[in-house]
Amino acid sequence: xxxxxxxxxxxxxxANVANLQLARMLVRGKELAVRSALGASGWRxxxxxxxxxxxxxxxxxxxxxxxxxxxxDAILALSPRSVPRFQETxxxxxxxxxxxVVAIISGVLxxxxxxxxxxxxxxxxxxxxxxxxxxxxxxxxxxxxxxLVVTQVALAVVLLAGGGLMLxxxxxxxxxxxxxxxxxxxxxxxxxxxxxYNTEEKGNAFFDKLLPKVAALPGVAAAAIGVNTPFDDxxxxxxxxxTGTPPYEHGKEPSAxxxxxSPDYFKVLGMPILxxxxxxxxxxxxxxxxxxxxxxxxKKFFPGQDPIGKQLDNNQTLKKxxxxxxxxxxxxxxxxxxxxxxxxxxxxxxxxxxxVAQFPNEDVTLLVRVAGGDPLSxxxxxxxxxxxxxxxxxxxxxSTMEKN
Numbered sequence: 001x002x003x004x005x006x007x008x009x010x011x012x013x014x015a016n017v018a019n020l021q022l023a024r025m026l027v028r029g030k031e032l033a034v035r036s037a038l039g040a041s042g043w044r045x046x047x048x049x050x051x052x053x054x055x056x057x058x059x060x061x062x063x064x065x066x067x068x069x070x071x072x073d074a075i076l077a078l079s080p081r082s083v084p085r086f087q088e089t090x091x092x093x094x095x096x097x098x099x100x101v102v103a104i105i106s107g108v109l110x111x112x113x114x115x116x117x118x119x120x121x122x123x124x125x126x127x128x129x130x131x132x133x134x135x136x137x138x139x140x141x142x143x144x145x146x147x148l149v150v151t152q153v154a155l156a157v158v159l160l161a162g163g164g165l166m167l168x169x170x171x172x173x174x175x176x177x178x179x180x181x182x183x184x185x186x187x188x189x190x191x192x193x194x195x196x197y198n199t200e201e202k203g204n205a206f207f208d209k210l211l212p213k214v215a216a217l218p219g220v221a222a223a224a225i226g227v228n229t230p231f232d233d234x235x236x237x238x239x240x241x242x243t244g245t246p247p248y249e250h251g252k253e254p255s256a257x258x259x260x261x262s263p264d265y266f267k268v269l270g271m272p273i274l275x276x277x278x279x280x281x282x283x284x285x286x287x288x289x290x291x292x293x294x295x296x297x298x299k300k301f302f303p304g305q306d307p308i309g310k311q312l313d314n315n316q317t318l319k320k321x322x323x324x325x326x327x328x329x330x331x332x333x334x335x336x337x338x339x340x341x342x343x344x345x346x347x348x349x350x351x352x353x354x355x356v357a358q359f360p361n362e363d364v365t366l367l368v369r370v371a372g373g374d375p376l377s378x379x380x381x382x383x384x385x386x387x388x389x390x391x392x393x394x395x396x397x398x399s400t401m402e403k404n
Contacts, residue, residue, distance in 0.1 A: 004162055005159055005162050005163065005166075008155050008156075008158055008159040008162065009159065010102070010106065011109075011151075011155050012152055012155045012156060012159070013106075014106050014109045014110050015151045015152045015155065016152060017053075017056065017110045018109070018110045018111070019149065019152075021049070021052075021053060021110060021111060045115075046115040046116075049111050049115040050107070050108065050111040050112070050115050052111065053107045053108070053110045053111025053115075054103075054104060054107035054108070054111070055107075056107065056110070057103040057104065057106045057107030057110060058100070058103050058104075058107070060103065060106075061099050061100065061102070061103035064099070065091070065096065065099055068091055069091055072089065072090075072091065075089075076089065177335070178230070178334060178335050179271065179294075179332040179333050179334035179335060180230065180269035180270055180271050180332070180334050181269065181270030182230070182269075182400075182401040182402045183401075183402060184221075184369055184370045184371075184372065184373075184375055185268065185269070185367055185368065185369050185370075185375060185400060185401035185402075186366075186367070186368040186369075186370065186375035186376065186378055186379065186382070186398075186400060187229070187232075187365055187366065187367055187368075187397070187398070187399050187400060187401055188365070188366050188379075188382070188395045188396070188397060188398045188399070189232075189363065189364070189365055189366075189395065189396045189397040190225075190363075190364055190365075190366050190386070190393070190395055191362060191363045191364075191394075191396070192206060192362045192363075192393070193362075194362060196390070196392075197362065200285065200360045201285070203360045203362060204285055204357055204360055206389060206390065206393075207225055207262070207356075207364070209389050210366075210385060210386060210389055211223050211224065211225065211262060211264070213385040213388070213389075214366070214368055214382055214385055215264070217378065217381050217382070217385070219370050219371050219372070219373065219377075219378060220368055220369070220370060220371070220378065221267075221268075221369045221370060221371045222264045222267045222268045222368075222369045223264065223268065223366070223367065223368045223369070224261065224262045224263070224264040224265040224267070224268045224366075224367050225261070225262045225265075225356060225364040225365065225366055225367070226259060226260065226261040226262070226265050226356065226364065226365050226367060227259065227260040227261075227356065227361045227363070227364055227365070228257060228258060228259045228260070229259070229261075229365045229367065230269075230334055230335065230401070231401070232365050234363075235257075236257065236258045236259070237255050237256065237257050237258065237349055238255060238256065238258050238315065238316065239253035239254065239255050239315070240253070240254060240255070240256055240312050240313070240315070240352065241253065241312065241313045241315070242301060242310065242311070242312055242313075243310075243311040243312060243313050243324045244311075254301070254350075255349050256297060256349050256350045256351060256352045257349050257350070257351045257352070258316065258352055258354060259351060259352070259353045259354070260353075260354050260355070260356040260359045260360075260361055260364075261279070261353050261354070261355070261356055262279070262355075262356050262357070263278060263279040263280055263281075263283070263355075265279075265353070265367070266278050266292075266331060267369075268367045268368070268369045269334070269367070269369075270369075271331050271332055271334070272331070272332065273329050273330070273331060274295060274329075274330045274331060274332065275298075275306075275307075275308060275329065275330040276292070276308045276327070276328050276329030276330055277328055277329050278292070278329060279292065279328075279329075279353075279355045283355035283357060283358060284357055284358075285357050285358055285360075286358075287358075288323060288326065289314060289322075289323065289324075289325050289326065289354070289355070289358050290325070290326050290327075290328040290355065291312065291325045291326065291327055291328070291352055291353060291354050291355075292327070292328060292329040292330065292331055292352075292353040293307060293327055293329075293330055293331075293350065293351070293352055293353070294330070294331055294332065294333040294334070294350055294351040294352075294353075295330055295331070295332055295333055296333045296348075296350045296351075297350030297351070297352065298330050300350065301350075307327045307330060308327055308328065308329070308330075309326065309327065310326075310327050311324035311325060311326050311327065312324060312325045312327070312352075313325075316354065316359060317359075325354070331353070333350070333351060334351065365397075366382070366395075367401070368382060375400050376398070376400065379398055382395075383395060
């Protein structure tokens with residue numbers, strides 16, 4: 001839709017310049033008529049008009065390229081870094097070639113109508129006759145210019161209609177339920193270096209110490225960690241299979257987003273447990289693996305059944321013949337990505353939450369729900385607690401869930 005809006009703006013500009021060109025050619029009608037009478041061919045006059053239009057278009061393209069080069073850094077600095085691949089925007093050779101091609105096409109579109117009018121010998125004769133009479137405009141001229149104005153108005157209406165539809169779609173996307181409460185949540189990324197945390201036990205021990213310390217800070221309601229949390233930069237999806245059911249055909253296995261979370265994750269995000277229970281101490285490393293699914297997976301794959309106690313095959317580990325994953329709870333579906341992105345959000349995958357203690361990851365998001373006030377006011381306090389466990393452990397991507 002955005003590309004269509006750009007095309008409409010370009011066509012409006014072309015119609016506007018064509019109108020100006022036609023007016024200019026009509027002013028030069030006597031000159032062109034005299035040149036025609038002296039032997040200038042219609043093709044020569046047409047070529048002159050098209051050349052002038054092409055030069056105007058190329059000069060406009062050059063000005064646009066220079067403006068784009070000068071303003072690109074400012075645009076990138078002001079744009080949200082969460083927009084996919086926007087920071088990779090560059091003006092390369094392909095962009096310059098495309099600009100030149102569009103400029104040439106625009107020049108032809110701008111000049112073709114005035115050129116056609118001038119190439120007609122009858123038009124030139126009429127221009128000379130009207131000039132001799134002192135006439136400033138004729139009926140044919142008025143019709144031509146009116147036609148271009150009508151074209152501009154029609155394109156503007158199309159552009160306004162498209163813009164209205166885009167605004168409506170954006171508003172509807174913003175009103176879509178998130179499935180969680182993003183307010184008053186501090187987020188930051190903690191990436192444990194593998195040189196110091198070279199075993200799962202060391203990583204689990206770090207977070208087992210950190211989360212109680214952060215949760216005990218004044219003003220903190222709850223703290224948790226997660227992988228593939230809402231609106232982060234991680235996308236993790238995997239196929240799954242319900243234990244005891246016939247295998248799917250190759251390539252037709254259902255897939256789900258995989259989120260690794262700590263026990264208080266749902267409390268931090270304000271997500272109710274619709275059925276069953278949340279994760280607890282029983283989901284420690286080495287114990288039976290439990291999972292929590294979202295309501296979309298429950299409705300689609302367990303219609304008319306109680307999914308609690310059902311099991312999925314464990315394909316999330318390299319261990320041989322691992323025990324299955326037992327469903328212990330159901331939570332609402334969350335919107336994990338920005339609407340319209342080319343990602344798993346657009347594919348509508350259901351979500352499976354696994355205990356992070358049993359599926360540890362070196363790169364996690366720390367989420368801290370505050371009781372009130374600005375979540376960013378707790379950044380220094382959280383950093384101090386991290387430093388008390390590991391003085392060399394850095395944090396990054398400090399923000400709030402609402403800003404993400």
